[in-house]
């Protein structure tokens with residue numbers, strides 16, 4: 001069994017705060033049906049009603065004139081206490097300009113968590129991360145993160161300033177980042193898994209995942225999310241959806257308890 005696996009009460013501790021929401025799909029995605037503004041606002045509000053305490057966004061999550069940040073602002077401002085709204089500085093973006101754009105669009109005086117997103121593997125992050133740290137010193141950003149990073153880039157950022165969170169691709173069907181998940185758990189750093197439903201491709205999945213889902217009368221999406229909650233105590237997932245029904249199904253994954261046999265089956269998938 002891989003490191004980071006927990007059992008019993010430990011496995012469930014804090015799970016509610018670790019099932020977040022990804023806002024990228026709220027403005028709609030190229031090649032998919034447009035999402036109407038009223039539905040997008042309703043999905044964001046329902047997420048918080050259902051207990052979501054971590055929402056992931058970016059100023060570049062836009063489609064046409066619709067943007068994830070504007071939808072979140074319309075839906076949630078004034079933002080409830082305890083809600084983390086995390087955003088990003090993309091590869092190529094000026095750090096200060098991106099932070100100011102996010103502050104303006106979200107209608108905030110300070111951002112809870114901002115990631116500097118890596119570009120190509122091996123790209124030096126330190127300088128951009130240092131600029132983000134300066135903005136924290138000015139009170140514009142509360143917590144610093146890095147996204148889409150290698151272990152070496154994570155270590156490099158940590159020499160500049162404390163890293164509160166790492167956001168990388170990780171899920172039951174792609175466990176290639178497992179050692180960084182475990183390192184974050186050891187270091188008490190939040191690991192935010194993006195694309196934990198494989199960007200929706202999890203529906204084409206293998207027999208192991210389907211068998212576990214059938215055994216629990218659950219969907220493969222719920223099993224994937226329950227696996228992530230059990231996999232590491234510092235792992236936050238941010239499943240993306242623009243559907244109220246899917247949101248409600250995903251949040252119901254909090255009630256799904258996987259046993260050791262399920263976890264062993266699922267750990268072998270990736």
Ligand SMILES: NC(=O)c1ccc[n+]([C@@H]2O[C@H](COP(=O)([O-])OP(=O)(O)OC[C@H]3O[C@@H](n4cnc5c(N)ncnc54)[C@H](OP(=O)(O)O)[C@@H]3O)[C@@H](O)[C@H]2O)c1
Pocket residue numbers: 021022023024025056057147148167168193194195196197198199200201221238239240241242243245246247249250
């Ligand atoms: N750092 C990065 O580079 C990076 C990259 C990608 C994403 N992200 C972040 O991660 C978040 C999640 O990424 P993602 O949305 O691409 O991937 P995801 O969460 O793995 O999958 C979302 C897809 O699954 C579908 N889905 C979700 N719940 C479902 C359910 N219960 N039943 C059926 N289908 C379901 C969604 O379609 P419907 O809308 O139809 O439900 C959508 O197509 C984004 O919102 C963004 O915040 C970060």
